[in-house]
Amino acid sequence: MVEHHSNNTILITGGAGFIGSNFIPYFLDKHPDIKVVNLDLLTYAGSLKNLEEVEKHPNYTFIKGDICDDLLVKNLFEKYNITGVINFAAESHVDNSIDSPRQFIKTNIEGTFNLLENARIFWKGKNNRFHHISTDEVYGSLGENGFFTEESSYKPNSPYSASKASSDFLVRSYYHTYGMNVVTSNCSNNYGPKQHDEKLIPTIIRSAINGVKIPIYGNGKNIRDWLFVNDHCVGIDSIYHKGKAGETYLLGGNNEYDNLTIAMKICDILDHKMLNKNSSFSDQIQFVEDRLGHDFRYAIDASKITKELNWKALEKFDSGLEKTVDWYLNKYQL
Ligand SMILES: NC(=O)c1ccc[n+]([C@@H]2O[C@H](COP(=O)([O-])OP(=O)(O)OC[C@H]3O[C@@H](n4cnc5c(N)ncnc54)[C@H](O)[C@@H]3O)[C@@H](O)[C@H]2O)c1
DSSP, X not given: OOOOXXXXXXXXXXXXXXXXXXXXXXXXXXXXXXXXXXXXXXXXXXXXXXXXXXXXXXXXXXXXXXXXXXHHHHHXXXXXXXXXXXXXXXXXXXXXXXXXXXXXXXXXXXXXXXXXXXXXXXHTTOOOEEEEEEEGGGGOOBOSSOOBOTTSOOOOOSHHHXXXXXXXXXXXXXXXXXXXXXXXXXXXXXXXTTOOTTXXXXXXXXXXXXXXXXXXXXXXXXXXXXXXXXXXXXXXXXXXXXXXXXXXXXXXXXXXXXXXXXXXXXHHHHHHHOTTOSSOGGGGEEEEOOOTTOOOBOOBOOHHHHHHHOOOOOOOHHHHHHHHHHHHHHHTTO
């Protein structure tokens, strides 16, 4: 459980990215007694446009800066008397980690360490919560059957997942060594509004409406589980407040689809919305050279969080996907 303070100010890192910028408005609205300090470096992946709706919120402060910056993080803990942390900040794109892994090691490992270490020193044994956001990719790849659970062993395959796995281990060590009140959540692929254009679903939508090829890796058979970002936000809030110290929680959407099916579904939605087009958007789908070391399948057994925290993903995939397509059509002003 999280301690209650008269001052309750939580440091959210990476809040200008996809999941963080969906989470902050939800969290401010749900907890009028908690202030949020959002520390984000505004890399290519972060945008303050994602947070326009909370810009003037009395409980919200934005700080541009690096989670690896020791002095900055120390000063933030002191200045705002930080009483909790949720760490979203990361380099998050697997393809970039294959092309240039160095920044992944820095932000994901060193940055998480810097946050943990400053929290440990500033909190001096207080029972404040540190929630680390991680990924199901740390567990490696599944075959046709089976699911990841909290007991699955770590087998990261990409520089991205290896850097996230390392950060998860650091978080774990701060529980076992210092008794810090940490939790880690590992989720499947998120989808929804505000995701960066580089990711699969925005790429499919953008390519389709721009009339260019819709690129699908390999034979399109790689399978992911898809979690609507709003469902994820509800789960994170629940874990932050009620998760057991030292524990890991897996969140999934129970929506396993291969990449080709995702592309076909999006094309189908677009075909219905743009009736004046005389061919299907699916004609633009083209297979391209596969990602190096491409994991075949991820799938999540989320029964622990359902049982312990009464959370489960509620959004149906087809309705979530339609909401996502609508958001991007609006973004691209169509
Ligand atoms: N999106 C997914 O499907 C998914 C799935 C599983 C886990 N995750 C994890 O969830 C978290 C959030 O993912 P996302 O999709 O919102 O990522 P994102 O790439 O959209 O956003 C990351 C944010 O972190 C910021 N950032 C990067 N380096 C920083 C640094 N050194 N200091 C401060 N800020 C920095 C960026 O500016 C950006 O705003 C990540 O830790 C990621 O590993 C995401």
